[in-house]
Amino acid sequence: MFKSLSKDLLKNDDKEYFYVYLHDIDAIAHAKGNQSEEFKIVMGNLFKNLDRFYEEGKDKFSNTAIIISADHGQIDIDLKNPYYINKLIPDIEKYLKKNKNNDIMSPAGYCRDLFLHVEEKYLIELKTILEKELYEIAQVYLFEDLKDKGLFGVPSEKLLERVGNLVILPKENNTVWWYEKDIFEVTFLGMHGGASKEEMEIPFLFYMFK
Template sequence: MIPSKTLALPHSFFPRQTFYQTLQAGIDSHILQYQAYTPSTYSDIVFRGAEVHPYNVISEAFTNLSTMLNRPQKRPTYYFLYFDRIDTTCHNYGPSSKQLDEAVDLCLNQMNQLFLQTTRHSTGKTLFMMTADHGQVEVSPYNTYYVNQQMPIINRYLKTNSRGHVLAPAGSARDMFLHIKEEYLETAVNELRQRLTNGPDQQAEVYLTQELVAQNFFGMQPPSRTFMERVGNVVILPYKRETAWWYEENKFSMHFQGHHGGLTPEEMEIPLLLMAL
């Protein structure tokens, strides 16, 4: 059994007040999400204040959403449907793949047949919004720059936990954040830039996180203290089609054909569809 003092309780690092709890002052909330991870420790906390409806396939989700939307409402209601198959397919096969085209077609056809056609001629008082949380860019698992393998000295520069183990990177293989000891900050950044930015392959750019904060990359308002404590103080931003990550067998690796987190237009620009129902 793991000693209790080594465990981190969910409420110690997840938000205490959710968006849906805020809405409870006058708006009901419903969430439809894939049943494989609903419920979960994460969703049980961040979905507090909403009624959650797990679904098995997207046709079930659109049918249930249509049914809920067409029934009489006692007060204003917010519905959120999350469909992850497009993102998953893009990760596994890449954004230019036939498999992705089929996943998108499936989603749009099901949405049209099972949701839009049954709600389109409603009262006009419902705003339908469709968007994505990010795009993706083509990558290859065969040319990932594994920082700890190709630059072993990085371990000397990294902060450690109470057990003396180096802190795992934050972010992803498209935005890799490292927790560097303050006394090695300048040295680590210079060496990373020498290898990744100024080297013959030119795979990535390296920044102090504070440089991005100063340029409002994390928003116009200052990032929260919690965010800054967790994110890491150095970030590696690979160029298009490149990735940089950490390797530990059966723990850390990069095996995707499509990825996101970087600053290319393909990753950052997203669609937004607005329609009155």
């Protein structure tokens, strides 16, 4: 991949933009966790390839900026002890909004950022119940409160139309999700989406070939 990128950069002097996504890093981190030997190997290979890319290109590339970043961080979760809220609160469906077929609106997000669509008349009641059940496990917020604090930036109309009104953010490496076999389950060791430092902070590296 880096060889192809080098060739493309040297083709001409036109202004160009190249976007490269390294999917192996994310895939391995999800499947094996970021403390695994597999993850260390894939990261080691990345750094070796970057070193080679730099050494081979430092005398060839000119007026070329390289930015390396990530779209999210990652944390290894407690995969053996997921918390499924419809098991903790068996009658939770009565609090949730229904669609035109009278089925509950599916939970959104995932096990590190669970969004529920709650009937407005039950919103505070369910929030109180969840805070009690998940006291040591997660924090429970109204979406409107998080929006007002700026956690979603300037939310789009599409987001506001689709997002749930109750948000559950697990503490430490806990997970909170919904359970339906083969549909809603916690299956990945490495996860993101929560409010931990490891999930929210990302690298930003910039280098200029002059």
